[in-house]
Amino acid sequence: MFRIFDLSLLLNGFPIEKAKKELREILALSEQEHALFIENKKQEIVTFHLENNSFYQELVGIKTFKNWNDLPILNKKNLQKPLLERFSKGYSSKNSYINKTSGSSGEPFVFAKDKYSHALTWASNIYRFSWYGIDFNTSFQARFYGIPLDFLGNKKERVKDFLSNRYRFSIFNLSDPALEVMLKEFEKKKFDYINGYTSSIVLFAKFLQKKNIILSDICPTLKVCIVTSEMLFEEDKILLEKQFGIPIVNEYGASELDLIAFQNTEQQWQVNAETLFVEIIDENDQPVPYGVSGRIVITSLFNKAHPFIRYDIGDIGILDEKSTLQKPILKKLLGRTNDFAVLPSGKKTPGLTFYYITKSIIEDDGNVKEFVIKQTKLDLFEIEYVSEKELNLEQINKIKQAIDLYLEPDLKFKFTRKRILDRSNRGKLKQFKSLL
Template sequence: MFQNLRLEIWKNIHSLPLGFIRFWQLRALQSLARHAYLHTGLYHDLWDKNGIGPSQLKHLSDLQRFPVINKKTFLNAPVESYIGLIKQQFYIWRYTSGTGGQPFPFTSINGIHSPYANFLRYRFLYWERIPPSIIQKKMPMVRISSAEIKRITYQANIDIPLTEFLTNPKKIIKELVHLQPIVIESYPSVLVEIAQAAIEFSQFQKLGIQYAISYGENLKSWQRKFIEDTLECEVIDRYGIAETGVIATECRYHDSFHLNTESFILEIVDTNGASLPSGKTGRIIITDLRNYVMPFIRYDIGDQGRFLPGHCPCGLEGERFVVNGREGEFLALGSAKVHHLEFDKVMDSFSGAIIQYQVAKIDEHAVTLFIICGPAMTEFILNHIREKMQALIGTDCRLNIEFVTKIKRAPRGKCQTLIST
């Protein structure tokens, strides 16, 4: 009964007064901090070393006094020092994809189709006032994800391994036509390939998709346009990490993420861990208020972002923010470092001519730009791309451009914008 009551509050928390949201977060933070201090040696020793403790959490702003941690904090510590099992929770061990560096083992407290996981994945539907009973049991949804998952059917949900789609896209498109899913979710690069396959196999009738949820990769503006125009659906971008699950979701205005405030505290901080005001870009730091097995308190995700000032036109309360991407995602070319956002800024100018791209570093003085062309690509645009890219990487760096139909994927299925060969 308590679980059902809590879920009812969570579903509506963005419509509640901001003061209630802050009160909820503070109480949840105080409880989590007490547990972490008493039952995990990692936090106990780290906080003692910094002269800080749970009793000093009187206000949410007091969280800034606690040290920031990251993956290395856990990787350099014995497992028994950060697993706190006094408070009983279901959990399983999982690994991050490793695209940001070394794969990282962590405990997940939510099964892929637990009520809470489904609630977060499809929260935007709750905001559209679709009844929970329809969302959870009657709305056909298809998820195409990690190459390592097995095909799962759960109520109206179907999980399809990415390898199945990549091996035989025509078969999966036929299946989607038969299923007529309302929602499909996957990496942006996979949604692009689904749209491409739908064009290639145009003899099939429409897929009937109303919402395409993207996650796991940075969604580019031209990808959103191509997916929406081709599949005739609305693209909803979602933000999260493997360690914590879904952190935030877009609303119908598609200009920022709305934080799941009942479950997380999100900070934007400078290099010293001090909070930054709205509009200032900094490191994204997350505190997961639900995970008592492996607490994440002031956890540096490795992404850069900024809060947006003011209220969203949709009327939802709580923080909204934008994500700029991985902090260390750049190519070192000679003496210069070119960040992925700089490449994105160039390619943003050619929406319609580009569906997807990838920059591969061949050596210190050579890169190859792989492009999946859109319908608007012309020789004039190609020359313009070459000119702007050459100016970005420098005249000492050799640029080669190749048109491709597929972009190389990492072992677990993600497409990275920047790679080194």
């Protein structure tokens, strides 16, 4: 069979077969061998960057290291300088994979991966998607993602879609007529799986619910739906399972790194322990025990073009108590570090708390399609929402009572009904944002 996806990677200089072979070897290691592999790779990648990367040498301040936990935490602000200043010796834009982060954290930057490291990223993706019978060379993807709107960027993305065997739905227009057009494509095309931003896919499911349609009835070739980039709430997962009639899989990744965690067939969020080393750390930058929440810090074990060592991705999470070094399990992703609200009492609370409270109430009747919450003052929160009809006083009072109960009294709320919500230039929906 003609393997166009693998061939396109090879033609772009990504040695995918070599990467697949190494990944198979890593997966075959015993638990003791894997522990040794992780320690060796950590030592190797730090030593490489201390010897070959002036940006990392300056950050660490020493040429050799003894204790892993003494290494500095790399953050996004450190990386907001020209890429040319961050390359390792022997690497440049000519022999590396270059991209930029989405900026959903508010701190975008350009990054580099050496070509072998990027090939391993694809090998890791291919392996995890295969858990659900998906083959990147043959399976047809319904893709719910943003797309560049400029002519050249748009055409480039369409070519990549063709080579990757996927059909892209633009998520910048999610009106009912646009969703109707998407539905028609599912009637015509034999899609194997859905992949894309959570909020857009959930909106499509709500549209199907309103029309009383199960997607797998009109597109019986569908096997699985994989959501990414935004938080998936349990109620939304239940809705997706019901309206799509297929398993729903939660993916957590970062373009500058790799797939970080992917829901396995046992419904566990299995962390990538083959190409990454994932730590959860406290406010003193020290690792916490399994079961304790903290900042998610990640080391890319293979990327020689650019250091991502003890890199603070900006998220808060918990590794399950059942985790092992070879099979870490992400128990919970609690949101981004900058998604916390500071209340007048001094209490600090995850922005998702507001989202859970308001979501459970205003979605009772299916009227509200989407909403976002912004903290504009210490005691003032603005809720922007898209709905068929305006929220009534009873619904607003219910939300206020719930917030008094779960958070603290005397917080003020402003509700604004909108036709569409502002998304990032990539189509992501940021569900909570503090403007303080």
